[in-house]
Amino acid sequence: MNDEHWTIGRMCEEFGVTPRTLRFYEAKELLSPVREGQKRLFTRRDRARLKLILQGKRFGYSLEEIRQLLNLYYINDQQATQISRTYELGQKHLTAMIAKRDELNEAIAEFQEKLSWGEQVLASKGVKKAAE
Amino acid sequence: MNDEHWTIGRMCEEFGVTPRTLRFYEAKELLSPVREGQKRLFTRRDRARLKLILQGKRFGYSLEEIRQLLNLYYINDQQATQISRTYELGQKHLTAMIAKRDELNEAIAEFQEKLSWGEQVLASKGVKKAAE
DNA sequence: GGAAAAGTTTACGTTCACGTCAACCGGTTG
DNA sequence: CAACCGGTTGACGTGAACGTAAACTTTTCC
Numbered sequence: 001m002n003d004e005h006w007t008i009g010r011m012c013e014e015f016g017v018t019p020r021t022l023r024f025y026e027a028k029e030l031l032s033p034v035r036e037g038q039k040r041l042f043t044r045r046d047r048a049r050l051k052l053i054l055q056g057k058r059f060g061y062s063l064e065e066i067r068q069l070l071n072l073y074y075i076n077d078q079q080a081t082q083i084s085r086t087y088e089l090g091q092k093h094l095t096a097m098i099a100k101r102d103e104l105n106e107a108i109a110e111f112q113e114k115l116s117w118g119e120q121v122l123a124s125k126g127v128k129k130a131a132e
Numbered sequence: 133m134n135d136e137h138w139t140i141g142r143m144c145e146e147f148g149v150t151p152r153t154l155r156f157y158e159a160k161e162l163l164s165p166v167r168e169g170q171k172r173l174f175t176r177r178d179r180a181r182l183k184l185i186l187q188g189k190r191f192g193y194s195l196e197e198i199r200q201l202l203n204l205y206y207i208n209d210q211q212a213t214q215i216s217r218t219y220e221l222g223q224k225h226l227t228a229m230i231a232k233r234d235e236l237n238e239a240i241a242e243f244q245e246k247l248s249w250g251e252q253v254l255a256s257k258g259v260k261k262a263a264e
Numbered sequence: 265g266g267a268a269a270a271g272t273t274t275a276c277g278t279t280c281a282c283g284t285c286a287a288c289c290g291g292t293t294g
Numbered sequence: 295c296a297a298c299c300g301g302t303t304g305a306c307g308t309g310a311a312c313g314t315a316a317a318c319t320t321t322t323c324c
Contacts, residue, residue: 009270019271024312038272038319055239058232060192063311073243075250080257087254090247097240100190104233107187111205111229115222118207122219125212141300151301156282170289170302195281 005034005041015050025053030067049073059100069093137166137173147182157185162199181205191232201225 008019025031026040030053033040042050049070056066072090075083140151157163158172162185165172174182181202188198204222207215 007270018313020312020314023272028311040271055235058192059236059239060190073246075246075253083250083254083257087247087250090243090250094240094243094247097236097243101233101236101240103187104191104229104236107191108226108229108233111222111226114205114207115219115226118215118219118222121207122215125215139301150283152282152284155302160281172301 004044005036006043006047008033008040008042011042011047011050015054017050017054022050025050025063028063028067030063030070136176137168138175138179140165140172140174143174143179143182147186149182149186154182157182157195160195160199162195162202 006014008022011017011022012019022031022033022040022042026033031042031046031049033042033046035041052070052073053063053066056069057063061069068089071078072086072093075086075090078086138146140154143149143154144151154163154165154172154174158165163174163178163181165174165178167173184202184205185195185198188201189195193201203210204218204225207218207222210218
């Protein structure tokens with residue numbers, strides 16, 4: 001009800017997931033909604049994390065990997081002795097993301113080549129393209 | 133033995149997968165090695181497809197999705213009546229790849245921001261960075 | 265105030281992507 | 295020729311990421 005708290009139903013509606021999924025993520029310690037009696041109430045923090053979780057999934061990370069990565073987003077929550085280590089891991093993650101993007105760019109370029117090659121085949125056979 | 137044929141063992145060594153994986157991919161019709169008696173012999177085509185399969189996995193695609201996508205890479209193998217449709221699907225895939233790259237770029241930018249913010253926290257606390 | 269809606273826990277089921285035996289075949293090598 | 299090495303086919307096992315059904319409480323709505 002509160003401006004800063006959302007029920008499981010509203011969360012599901014908004015993010016296109018099922019209640020089971022959110023409870024599962026809580027069990028795996030990816031989310032940590034507060035309780036009002038029995039009911040879960042998801043916070044602003046949970047929403048931010050869920051966005052990152054779903055994004056991570058789209059990029060092919062496992063939930064366990066995502067759980068680790070989420071910590072990198074909350075450096076300020078860490079123990080002083082751990083911050084430096086977290087920062088290093090963050091750098092590594094950044095490097096990995098960039099590498100992934102570069103590989104994706106290459107894949108895009110190669111696929112574009114294949115496609116334009118296929119386009120020529122279509123033309124030579126006199127087949128109409130969708131846009132014509 | 134032949135220059136254009138590779139045993140399952142050599143394939144595994146080269147691509148860092150297990151025999152089980154390659155047999156599984158064959159069962160799912162992602163690969164189609166020829167036979168020399170009982171033995172599988174993987175072709176140049178299989179190698180190209182395997183590269184794409186492993187790449188697809190890194191980008192978070194399921195094997196079934198990858199199977200579909202692989203067909204887009206072999207337009208010339210299609211029936212004339214199907215080529216046009218395949219080409220359209222190829223365009224869609226290209227669009228999706230580009231969207232994914234853009235999302236990845238945004239994620240990279242946001243994470244970089246978080247990181248440099250964490251860097252400031254480190255500095256303010258007088259914690260040494262790894263590179264210093 | 266009584267039904268329906270929304271939430272809860274518990275627990276077993278399912279799909280995907282392989283892992284892990286067991287039992288077998290066919291070269292080759294000491 | 296025995297003993298491996300590399301390959302084969304079943305077939306059952308497994309971890310991840312949920313789905314699904316049952317049985318129950320709590321809110322909401324008319």
